[in-house]
Amino acid sequence: MDGRSNYDETISRQYRELIEHCKSHLEEMDDTLPEPVEDFQTLLQERGISRRSFLKWTSATTAALMLSPLFRPMVAKAAEQFSRLPVVWLHFAECTGCSEALLRSSYPNVDSILLDTISLEYHETLMAAAGYQAEENLERALHDFAGKFICVIEGALPKGMGGKYLTIGPKGKTGLEIAKEVTSKSAAVICIGSCSSFGGVQAAKPNPTDAVSVGDALGITTVNLGGCPPNPANFTGTLLHFLLFGALPPLDSLGRPIWAYGKRIHDFCERRPHYDAGEFVEEWGDRGAKKEWCLYKMGCKGPYTFANCAKVRFNDGTSWPVMAGHGCMGCTEPGFWDTMAPYEKPIADKTIGGGEKTVDKIGAVLTGVTVAGIAAHAGLSAIRHREKDKE
Amino acid sequence: MEAIVPKKEWSAAMRINHWATAFAIVVLIVTGFYIAKPFTIGAGETVDKFFMGSVRFWHIFCGVLLFFLFIWRIYMAFFSRFHADWKDFFAWTDWKNFMKQIKFYLLISNEKPEHNYLYGPLQALAYMGLLFLLLLINLTGLILLGAGYDAGWTHLVYVALKPFETMMGGLAMVRWIHHILTWCFILFIVVHVYMAFWYDAVFKEGTISSMISGRVFRRGHNE
Numbered sequence: 001m002d003g004r005s006n007y008d009e010t011i012s013r014q015y016r017e018l019i020e021h022c023k024s025h026l027e028e029m030d031d032t033l034p035e036p037v038e039d040f041q042t043l044l045q046e047r048g049i050s051r052r053s054f055l056k057w058t059s060a061t062t063a064a065l066m067l068s069p070l071f072r073p074m075v076a077k078a079a080e081q082f083s084r085l086p087v088v089w090l091h092f093a094e095c096t097g098c099s100e101a102l103l104r105s106s107y108p109n110v111d112s113i114l115l116d117t118i119s120l121e122y123h124e125t126l127m128a129a130a131g132y133q134a135e136e137n138l139e140r141a142l143h144d145f146a147g148k149f150i151c152v153i154e155g156a157l158p159k160g161m162g163g164k165y166l167t168i169g170p171k172g173k174t175g176l177e178i179a180k181e182v183t184s185k186s187a188a189v190i191c192i193g194s195c196s197s198f199g200g201v202q203a204a205k206p207n208p209t210d211a212v213s214v215g216d217a218l219g220i221t222t223v224n225l226g227g228c229p230p231n232p233a234n235f236t237g238t239l240l241h242f243l244l245f246g247a248l249p250p251l252d253s254l255g256r257p258i259w260a261y262g263k264r265i266h267d268f269c270e271r272r273p274h275y276d277a278g279e280f281v282e283e284w285g286d287r288g289a290k291k292e293w294c295l296y297k298m299g300c301k302g303p304y305t306f307a308n309c310a311k312v313r314f315n316d317g318t319s320w321p322v323m324a325g326h327g328c329m330g331c332t333e334p335g336f337w338d339t340m341a342p343y344e345k346p347i348a349d350k351t352i353g354g355g356e357k358t359v360d361k362i363g364a365v366l367t368g369v370t371v372a373g374i375a376a377h378a379g380l381s382a383i384r385h386r387e388k389d390k391e
Numbered sequence: 392m393e394a395i396v397p398k399k400e401w402s403a404a405m406r407i408n409h410w411a412t413a414f415a416i417v418v419l420i421v422t423g424f425y426i427a428k429p430f431t432i433g434a435g436e437t438v439d440k441f442f443m444g445s446v447r448f449w450h451i452f453c454g455v456l457l458f459f460l461f462i463w464r465i466y467m468a469f470f471s472r473f474h475a476d477w478k479d480f481f482a483w484t485d486w487k488n489f490m491k492q493i494k495f496y497l498l499i500s501n502e503k504p505e506h507n508y509l510y511g512p513l514q515a516l517a518y519m520g521l522l523f524l525l526l527l528i529n530l531t532g533l534i535l536l537g538a539g540y541d542a543g544w545t546h547l548v549y550v551a552l553k554p555f556e557t558m559m560g561g562l563a564m565v566r567w568i569h570h571i572l573t574w575c576f577i578l579f580i581v582v583h584v585y586m587a588f589w590y591d592a593v594f595k596e597g598t599i600s601s602m603i604s605g606r607v608f609r610r611g612h613n614e
């Protein structure tokens with residue numbers, strides 16, 4: 001009895017303290033951050049997002065961040081502050097797919113409006129400036145917001161040839177140089193996508209440019225939003241967490257926020273009951289595919305992948321890969337281009353040394369050879385030891 | 392008078408451990424291959440079926456059983472009151488005898504190698520390898536188990552083993568290594584069973600029945 005009430009008391013005290021911390025932090029932000037360019041509530045109205053939809057989004061985001069409903073007003077407040085957080089967005093070795101996914105979603109929900117208002121001090125794809133002018137913008141941002149801005153990085157850093165596989169801007173600085181300079185002045189570094197988080201496709205075998213993740217290249221701790229591309233909700237959620245508490249969310253051992261990457265795809269998959277039942281799609285477009293059975297045999301890597309895709313989904317909760325009918329490719333995991341192959345077959349069909357040799361084929365041949373050897377040995381032993389017995 | 396007499400070779404604990412391990416491994420191989428490449432259960436309604444679920448249950452049941460059997464076996468190697476055999480696993484360090492044993496197995500020489508340890512030199516090496524395989528398959532198995540169960544001791548074990556998972560290159564690689572190890576077990580079993588029969592036939596000491604009765608038959612005095 002006593003222990004129970006003690007426990008409850010501790011929990012409510014911790015909540016009170018956390019809420020206090022959150023409130024005072026939000027107020028502090030009010031004073032220190034630059035003024036917003038547009039009022040967020042007006043913007044929502046203009047875009048046709050009702051108050052009701054905004055509240056719904058607030059509840060969903062609060063829950064996704066694993067916070068109690070008590071935090072809803074603060075999440076709403078943080079969303080209003082969103083556009084005031086200065087962001088410097090760097091591009092290295094990548095395809096810009098993450099930017100595309102984040103900024104051009106066809107369903108304008110609150111997440112994408114937040115991303116439209118984001119205060120990008122520097123973003124190579126989106127800025128109007130070019131050449132020396134762009135360079136000046138970056139320098140000004142580093143000067144004006146030193147220690148306050150968030151550095152978002154898209155793309156891996158090639159280390160080969162002293163980093164010269166990647167040079168950017170009129171001064172021909174290498175990616176390594178730029179990354180070192182900018183991250184040293186930022187409040188936090190968020191790696192967006194598999195490339196900056198874990199190296200991505202250019203770090204896949206044989207990795208000719210010796211590309212590595214930002215964390216590995218610079219030896220710093222980064223928030224790694226794995227995914228190819230990652231879910232916009234995971235990016236906005238992480239920034240909201242920073243606005244709410246002035247700190248980055250708890251990370252797993254690979255630097256991924258636990259609130260988003262703490263659980264396996266497989267364990268929250270809507271097709272999971274079909275896995276447990278033993279109902280599998282055997283071929284694209286077969287009866288099982290029409291009945292939305294489990295995609296394990298079509299190479300789904302959900303059992304090896306940690307992400308919240310099944311819960312949060314993409315494009316305003318419309319769909320996600322497994323729902324659309326293709327297995328998960330494991331894109332939130334390090335080195336997935338190599339470790340998750342073959343993408344449309346179970347992992348047991350992984351081949352060794354190119355070609356067609358799978359473990360099962362090699363194993364069967366070895367077993368066959370062993371059995372043949374045994375048969376020969378048994379025959380010879382029979383002759384040899386019979387002779388001996390006769391002696 | 393010297394005669395061929397029964398001699399106790401294996402304690403009851405060792406025999407139980409041996410057959411329980413054998414049983415667990417056979418079930419694990421069969422269920423494991425189903426998990427790796429399942430076939431579809433087509434008939435019936437989804438709600439009435441739990442085939443993969445049951446296969447996984449038995450795999451995990453036998454897996455955890457194997458884990459405890461492994462711990463027990465290691466314990467016996469050091470603390471068995473009948474015969475703690477950890478030193479016998481190093482019989483292969485006697486290189487002269489090792490070569491003799493190879494010649495004898497390859498039917499080149501008829502000279503029987505000395506029997507100084509519980510195991511022959513090649514046998515000791517193979518069993519050491521088996522213990523290593525068991526360690527690895529338990530490790531990878533517990534990681535695969537813990538990844539799906541976010542509660543209880545499986546979770547605690549998973550947190551402790553997470554660095555190994557990262558070292559191996561993620562869960563997919565852990566699963567693949569687990570699969571490769573499965574084939575190592577199959578190869579071991581094939582050779583192990585053959586060698587047991589071979590010994591039985593060539594030495595005529597009752598090798599096969601010894602793992603049931605605990606006794607081999609050797610020249611010597613009655614105990």
Ligand code: HEM
Nearest residue numbers: 348419420423424426427454455529532533535536570573
């Ligand atoms: C001789 C011992 C064992 C054999 C032969 C064996 C075999 C296998 C095989 C072939 C697979 C499928 C791998 C693939 O997808 O390619 C598998 C999966 C698995 N094994 Fe084992 N295994 C053994 C021991 C263990 C142990 C000791 C444990 C844990 C305590 C374990 C737990 C698992 C789990 C959890 C899976 C994955 C199941 C799933 O994700 O649904 N196994 N095993």
